[in-house]
Amino acid sequence: MPIVIVAALASEREHQVVQDAISQDHELFLAAVVHRPEQIEPARLEHNPDLIIVSSQFAIDQTEGLVERLSARWPLQVIVIVPSEDPQLIRTFVKAGAADVIPLSAVVSELPTSVRVALKRVERHLGTPIFRRGQEPGQIITFYGPKGGVGTSLIAVNTAVAMASRLPNPVALVDLSLQFGTAGMLLNLSVDTTIASLAQRFQGELDWDGLQPFLLTHPESGLQVLAAPSRPELADIVSTLLTEKALQVLKEQFRYVIVDTPSTVQDTTLTALDAADVIVIVSALDVLAIRNTQLVLEMFRKLYPSERLRVILNRANANFGGLTASQVENILGVSLTAQIPSDGQLAVTSLNEGVPFVLRSPQAPLSQAVFQLAATLAQQPIGPITPTRAASNASVLRRLVRFFIGEE
Numbered sequence: 001m002p003i004v005i006v007a008a009l010a011s012e013r014e015h016q017v018v019q020d021a022i023s024q025d026h027e028l029f030l031a032a033v034v035h036r037p038e039q040i041e042p043a044r045l046e047h048n049p050d051l052i053i054v055s056s057q058f059a060i061d062q063t064e065g066l067v068e069r070l071s072a073r074w075p076l077q078v079i080v081i082v083p084s085e086d087p088q089l090i091r092t093f094v095k096a097g098a099a100d101v102i103p104l105s106a107v108v109s110e111l112p113t114s115v116r117v118a119l120k121r122v123e124r125h126l127g128t129p130i131f132r133r134g135q136e137p138g139q140i141i142t143f144y145g146p147k148g149g150v151g152t153s154l155i156a157v158n159t160a161v162a163m164a165s166r167l168p169n170p171v172a173l174v175d176l177s178l179q180f181g182t183a184g185m186l187l188n189l190s191v192d193t194t195i196a197s198l199a200q201r202f203q204g205e206l207d208w209d210g211l212q213p214f215l216l217t218h219p220e221s222g223l224q225v226l227a228a229p230s231r232p233e234l235a236d237i238v239s240t241l242l243t244e245k246a247l248q249v250l251k252e253q254f255r256y257v258i259v260d261t262p263s264t265v266q267d268t269t270l271t272a273l274d275a276a277d278v279i280v281i282v283s284a285l286d287v288l289a290i291r292n293t294q295l296v297l298e299m300f301r302k303l304y305p306s307e308r309l310r311v312i313l314n315r316a317n318a319n320f321g322g323l324t325a326s327q328v329e330n331i332l333g334v335s336l337t338a339q340i341p342s343d344g345q346l347a348v349t350s351l352n353e354g355v356p357f358v359l360r361s362p363q364a365p366l367s368q369a370v371f372q373l374a375a376t377l378a379q380q381p382i383g384p385i386t387p388t389r390a391a392s393n394a395s396v397l398r399r400l401v402r403f404f405i406g407e408e
């Protein structure tokens with residue numbers, strides 16, 4: 001769940017820089033920006049932030065008093081932005097209780113780290129994670145293809161990457177294709193930990209601290225991945241209890257949890273379907289896939305409320321014996337949530353290169369259709385890609401300030 005930030009900034013430039021810094025990091029959420037010091041208190045009460053960013057550009061003594069008052073509200077943390085590396089000014093705000101003081105030119109590269117360092121220090125004092133409390137639970141979106149080979153995994157993985165790279169919220173992917181998981185390969189991850197290694201440690205209880213070390217990060221999108229076992233025979237050690245607990249914990253931590261499942265209905269697949277807020281059934285333009293989709297729809301309609309069910313058609317533009325998407329809608333009695341075009345070249349290249357097609361060729365019709373699907377499932381528009389900037393080394397003075405505040 002995100003770290004909630006409120007900012008009190010004096011200029012458009014400061015606003016832009018803070019926004020840029022925060023948009024790089026999916027865990028940071030800028031809940032409000034105010035432009036006058038007296039608006040801070042109402043914003044603080046409304047949003048209950050973990051951290052407040054304050055500009056020193058409000059009359060200096062005013063900012064100093066503000067910082068003093070705000071940082072007295074432990075565990076609220078305050079970071080001050082100053083126009084330049086003026087040691088005198090920096091010292092003033094540190095004395096007033098700021099967790100950090102950052103020159104405007106260093107905000108983009110340093111703010112995310114600075115926020116984390118400040119909150120880590122609070123966590124150490126409190127002994128519990130502070131920024132994961134009482135937030136709304138996320139949504140579990142389970143992808144299921146009633147016939148193998150229709151493209152369920154390819155679409156699930158690319159949808160997860162589309163969400164992670166374009167939405168401000170944290171996103172997780174769980175690969176429950178336990179025998180032949182593909183997420184690790186599609187994302188070119190070095191799969192050191194998997195759901196099987198988690199299962200080996202599992203003794204009936206699971207919390208975030210127990211699960212987090214088993215997640216892999218997809219660096220290009222920030223997606224967090226619980227990978228499938230590295231060998232098929234390890235599938236058996238993954239129990240339904242573990243699956244249920246893992247999904248529950250992830251739902252508390254992530255806004256969206258995408259689950260890829262195999263077409264063979266195993267117990268763990270049923271667990272992921274039961275836990276799902278939305279089930280995406282992936283179908284294709286062949287009679288077998290459509291027949292299976294129909295059977296599965298009949299079954300799912302008895303088990304789950306129909307609002308949870310979505311059907312999407314993959315390779316919807318391919319011409320296989322004259323079957324069309326609208327005929328499929330008629331046969332199944334549903335309207336398709338998405339029609340994903342076929343692009344064999346891009347699908348295979350992106351698999352071979354280990355770069356999801358939504359990142360490799362975001363403009364391609366295949367990628368555009370997946371972005372559209374991601375937006376529909378997330379129920380929010382998909383924004384432009386969040387730029388990833390290389391973090392610059394902190395200047396000597398900045399490092400000194402950190403030393404002097406006492407972390408690192």
Ligand SMILES: Nc1ncnc2c1ncn2[C@@H]1O[C@H](COP(=O)(O)OP(=O)(O)O)[C@@H](O)[C@H]1O
Nearest residue numbers: 145148149150151152153154341342343344347
């Ligand atoms: N829209 C598409 N265009 C071209 N090829 C696709 C498309 N969707 C899937 N494929 C190909 O189909 C194959 C099976 O995909 P996969 O995601 O593993 O299916 P499933 O998970 O349903 O078994 C892969 O080789 C994949 O590249």
Ligand SMILES: [Mg+2]
Nearest residue numbers: 152153177262
């Ligand atoms: Mg699959």
